[in-house]
Structure formats: structure tokens, C-alpha cells
Amino acid sequence: MTDTIHLLVAKYGLLAIFVGCLAEGESVVILGGFFAHQRVFVPWQAFAVAFSGAFIGDAALFFLGRRFSSHAFVERMRQKPGFSHAHRLVNAYPNSFVFFNRYAYGMRTVAAITAGLSGISIPRFLVLNALSALVWVTLFGSLGYVGGMGAEKLLGEALAEHQRLIVALVAAVAITATAWYAAHHFFRKGKKNG
Template sequence: MNPALHQFIADYGLWAVLGGTFLEGESVVVFAGFLAHQGLFLLPHVMLCAFTGSFLADQLLFYVGRRYRDHRYVRRIREKPAFDKALAAIDRYPNGFILTLRFLYGLRTVGPVALGVSRVSPLRYLVLNAVAAAIWAACFSLLGYVFGRTIEALLGRIQGVEIKLAIAAALGILVWLAYWFHARRRQ
């Protein structure tokens, strides 16, 4: 195992998880869960970073929608076809929409902005966003951790951080592809 690469991942890997979940983070969190199984991270730390990045990103987008409704960035998001669908779902099921938003393909950016534009109160969004972010972080972190156990059972104890990273990246890509194909079929 390359000690310099191992140290780099140990020093900066959780920051990468935090940053990756601030954007679209499913594959990042699955990857980090796998590395937690391999002993490079502690699983609770992965979950905490995934929660924090996801929670903060959605809170920021909510407040952008709330405060800057007429800004060109928000107007551009409002022009997307998914925006009207999101508003309709928010009107019918505001709590359910907030709790499932992270699991719905194509709504990760549009959804929080639509919630900001809607009549959902900031306090309600804050509480439900925290619950949703915790569920999401736990699910995807554990998915990577369980995949790590399964692969280890199939291949034996994996040696070398480079091999771990390659397998984790392949798993992340497979999860993302499965998620993408499933979302396309639903459309």
C-alpha cells in the first residue's frame, strides 16, 4: 500500500465527501462507505460529512429560492420542466416531498429552490431537511459499507489502497448508472 496516498486519503478524504455531497453526492457517499469498510474512514464520520454537505447545500438552495426569487439563476431554474412538477408535489404533499427529495432523480437542485419559492415555512423546511439528510446519509453510507462486505466476501481481503479505490470507484459508477437508468425508465 502506498503510504503517501493512504495518508492523503486519510487527511482529505472526508473533506472530499463533504464537498461531493454539497453537489450530487450519492456515488461519493457510496464510495466513502466502501472506504469506511476498508478501514480508511470511520463510518460515523462518513455519515456526518454526508449529512452536513447534503443538509447545507439544500438549505442554501432553499434560501436562494426564498430570498432571490427574481434573480436570473432562480428564473433559469424556474424555467425547467421539473420546477412546475415540483411545485405541484409541494402543494399536495409538502412534508413527503421534503423527505423524499434527495431520492428523486432530477430534483436535487430544482426541489429546494421550488420549496424556497413555495409557502413552506423556513422552520418546517429546516427540521424536515435535517431528518431527510440524516436518512439519506445513513442509507448511502451503509450501502457502500455493505457493498464492501459483499466484495470482501467474494474476493477475500482486498490489499492495497489503489485496488480499494478502483473497486470503490467502479461501485460508485455502477450505483450511479443504476440510479440513472431507473430514473430514465420512470420518465
């Protein structure tokens, strides 16, 4: 069973990283960095795929907000609790907003659409988005890569491939659950105060 899972990760893992990075994706990038260290993926390929997914995901949402502002999906995003706050921030600090929006867990979709609805020029958005994606992938991918080094030191270099997979999946679930809980707690607290 673990051999089959390992084969699937090796075969479709880069595609999964790309798809995961289209949306939030921090845990996916960390997992990609971990597997890059474990030699399941070639490191530069894992980082390039994660960067592409992150850049394309935010760019697509930006263009959705820019070109299809009356679309039902965009209208739903406008109803989200963080939209009005994001709208104020993008108008007050457009460069910082575009660069840092992907670091606010749970806000990336709303933030990219909000940027599309703002007056930020397309070239400026694309440059800031590319720089932000590069820093984001480097930061979270490196966390995963260093985590792979730590797992190897902790569990030994002879760590079997299926054991690496189990360690990585447990870490990914823990990171995702922690991030979800933190974001959920933050938004619930914001609703009570707002």
C-alpha cells in the first residue's frame, strides 16, 4: 500500500503541488520542499511548479476581479467578512497589499480579487505578484526542505521511503489543521468584534 502511495506521489506529486498552490497552498509547498529533500522530486522542479501555481492562481483571481466584476463568484467574495478590510488596505497601501496578501491565511482569494477590483495597473500587479510568489515559495519550500533534513537527522539516514511518506503526510495534516484552526479562530473573533 505505501509503495503504491509513494509511486503516486512520485508520479503526480508535482501536479498536486501546482494545483495546491493555485489556492492557499502553504502546506503543499512545505510538503514539496520535504519531498525535494527526500529526493522524491528534483528540488528546482518542485520550487518552479510551486511558484507557477502561486503566480498563476493569484493572477487568475486578479483578472477575474478586473474583467468579471459582476460574476456571481466575485459577488460572493464581496460578501466575505474580510472584503471591506481588504478593500481599504488595497486602496491605502497597494504595493504592500499585493506583496503580502498571500501570507494572510484564508484571505488570499479575497485579496487577489480585491486587487483586481482596485485601480492597480496590470503590469504593477504582475511584477509584485511574481516577487511575492518567489519569496513565498522560497520561504515555505525551505521550511519543508529543512524539515526533511531534521527528519533524516532525527530518524536516521536509512529512513525507508514509505516512512518518509508517512512522516510527510502527518506533518502536512498537522500544518493544515493548525492553519485552518488559526484562521477559523481569527475570523470568528473578527466577526464578534465587528
